[in-house]
Amino acid sequence: MTVETEPVAELPDPRDFGLPVVGEEEIPAELTSLVEEVRTLVDAVAHTRAGAEDLAAARTAVAEAASRLQGDRHDIGTMVRHTWPDGRVEYGTLANIVAGPTNAAAPPLRLERASGGGLHGGFRLNGVYQGPPGLVHGGWLAALLDQALGAAAGAEGMPGLTANLDVNYRRPTPVEAPLEITARVTGTERRKVFVAAEISHDGEVTAEGTALMVRLDLPGDGGA
Numbered sequence: 232m233t234v235e236t237e238p239v240a241e242l243p244d245p246r247d248f249g250l251p252v253v254g255e256e257e258i259p260a261e262l263t264s265l266v267e268e269v270r271t272l273v274d275a276v277a278h279t280r281a282g283a284e285d286l287a288a289a290r291t292a293v294a295e296a297a298s299r300l301q302g303d304r305h306d307i308g309t310m311v312r313h314t315w316p317d318g319r320v321e322y323g324t325l326a327n328i329v330a331g332p333t334n335a336a337a338p339p340l341r342l343e344r345a346s347g348g349g350l351h352g353g354f355r356l357n358g359v360y361q362g363p364p365g366l367v368h369g370g371w372l373a374a375l376l377d378q379a380l381g382a383a384a385g386a387e388g389m390p391g392l393t394a395n396l397d398v399n400y401r402r403p404t405p406v407e408a409p410l411e412i413t414a415r416v417t418g419t420e421r422r423k424v425f426v427a428a429e430i431s432h433d434g435e436v437t438a439e440g441t442a443l444m445v446r447l448d449l450p451g452d453g454g455a
């Protein structure tokens with residue numbers, strides 16, 4: 232793969248695109264804890280065999296909780312800033328469906344820099360992520376791969392959008408089991424960033440993906 236561009240030196244500031252930014256450290260611990268509880272709630276609702284009385288009481292409690300939280304909301308598109316101990320800054324979407332720290336519908340995916348380059352993360356998906364019985368839905372595996380692929384490009388200073396995503400499902404991926412994900416940049420060509428990622432269980436790759444991310448066309452970049 233031809234490498235024709237150097238990664239941009241600094242990540243674009245989302246505020247330059249009119250997007251609000253909150254620091255990760257500004258997310259209240261109570262909200263993080265609430266997100267966890269809602270994940271537990273979604274799983275409980277999906278699998279409950281409770282009777283009518285408990286279901287009705289739970290519905291009332293959930294409706295009350297929802298109305299309590301509706302008043303003061305972050306704008307759509309709000310970004311979250313993560314600052315690494317060495318001072319490097321990364322941005323993600325606060326309510327990102329795969330990795331947003333305040334999105335209870337997102338699996339708790341945290342990616343770290345891998346020592347050999349790229350990103351990696353360990354995670355576990357509960358029964359809410361099932362497609363076939365006991366197995367993770369393929370669409371969610373694609374979403375997890377897409378997120379890791381985009382994040383790997385972003386971590387190299389080349390944030391962009393997925394133009395093409397290619398996924399191969401090698402083996403069934405179980406729910407309620409430890410999973411690993413890795414992703415890395417494999418090449419660049421002008422604004423094109425080529426990335427590859429794998430999900431594995433028990434040391435075996437269950438799903439792998441490659442993508443073409445097209446780097447954001449930034450002012451002063453010349454598109455090159």
Ligand SMILES: CCCCC/C=C\C/C=C\C/C=C\C/C=C\CCCC(=O)SCCNC(=O)CCNC(=O)[C@H](O)C(C)(C)COP(=O)(O)OP(=O)(O)OC[C@H]1O[C@@H](n2cnc3c(N)ncnc32)[C@H](O)[C@@H]1OP(=O)(O)O
Nearest residue numbers: 243245248322377378381382385390392393394395421445
């Ligand atoms: C919005 C600003 C925010 C600021 C944020 C700041 C910081 C953010 C930091 C980090 C972000 C980190 C991580 C994000 C993590 C995960 C995100 C998950 C990923 C997604 O969930 S993302 C949503 C789904 N995604 C879309 O919603 C894209 C819809 N789409 C488009 O918006 C356009 O389609 C676009 C932009 C892709 C390209 O459009 P464009 O006009 O900019 O560029 P253009 O067409 O000129 O293509 C340039 C070169 O790519 C080649 N090319 C293009 N498309 C191709 C294809 N499909 N196959 C083969 N080659 C292709 C051309 O052939 C040319 O190649 P060449 O250089 O050789 O001529």
